[in-house]
Amino acid sequence: MKVETIPCLPANCGAERTEPVAYLVVHYTAGDGDTARDNGRYFARCAVGASAHYFVDEGGVVASVPEKRVAWHCGAPSYRHRACRNGNSIGVELCSRRAAGRYTFAPETVKNALALLQGLLGRYGLGVEAVxxxxxxxxxxxxxxxxxxxxxxxxxxxxxxxxxxxxxxxxRQMDDYRAAQAQAAPGAWSAEARAWAEETGLLRGDSGGMRYKNPVTREELVEILYRMRGGMPHGDAE
Ligand SMILES: [Zn+2]
Incomplete structure (x- = not known):
């Protein structure tokens, strides 16, 4: 995705951040046919006391306020959100279109916004609930x-x-996957080997059962080998 930088006027944005970025705030330009570059140039030229970090359109992204600075995009006399403010957020403006009296986003604009937000979430280690x-x-x-x-x-x-x-x-997904696998039944082909392993005590169950479909860690592997060699079993690990 193409990202062009058109720095906004210093008069349109705040100082360097003192709080970490915790939220990404999505806006629309309320325009019809405007481009990210049009918006970038406007905020580079006119002192309007407002700004955003990014403008997105069908063709790509324009970076206006540097991420390390505060942009003035969601300030208000009163807030619905308990914590999100200009000081701890990044503002992303999507260029809009008007059709049949309603504002819309072109599919390509949405796609570019998704790519931009995906990158920001990854970079700041945030989950989608931050958007x-x-x-x-x-x-x-x-x-x-x-x-x-x-x-x-x-x-x-x-x-x-x-x-x-x-x-x-x-x-979380890994835990879910392992828990589901732990419940899965082993194949009939391993029946004889399983009976032997259980009988000899090489493999012992735990609160999750025998968990035959779960992976074996290196720690568990050496414990199994140790038991096989005739060593005294150590605790419950297998
Ligand atoms: Zn807005």
Whole structure:
């Protein structure tokens, strides 16, 4: 994905961050036919006291405010969200189109936004729950296509979650996988070997049963070999 940098006017953004990035906030430009570059140039030229880190359109992404600085994209007199503020978030604006009196996002714009957010989540070690709409932060109807159509927003988050593999997600999925495998029945072909292993005490069950479909760790392997050699069994590991 193409990312072009068009630095915004210093007057449009805040100082360097003092808080870590904890949220990514999605907005729409409320434009019809505007491009990411148009927006980048506008904020580079006009002092309007507002800004965003990124603008996204069908063709790619424009970086406006450097990530290490605070952008003014979701400030408000009062908030719906308990913690998300300008100081701990990154603002991402999606260029919109208007059709039949409603704002929409082109599929390519959505695709580019997903790629950008996926990269940011990975870089900051955040899960998909860190992605909010401006609406979730302050109640403003922004981004309209994702506020008018709750289903579209859910689908967007699900797509993002599918692409996002944090360490936490991986560990949880691995635990689920191992738990499911532990319940799986072993094949008939290993019946004789299993009966022998259980009879001789080479392999002993635990609270999860014999768990024949779970992998063996190196630790468990040497314990099995040790038992086979005639050593005294050590605890419950097999
Ligand atoms: Zn907004």
């Amino acid at each position: 909010l709409r401006h609406y979730d932060v302050t109640g403003k109807i922004c981004p309209a296509p994702f506020v008018d159509d709750q289903g579209a927003w859910q689908a967007f988050l699900e797509e993002l979650e599918g692409r996002t593999m944090t360490q936490e997600t991986f560990a």
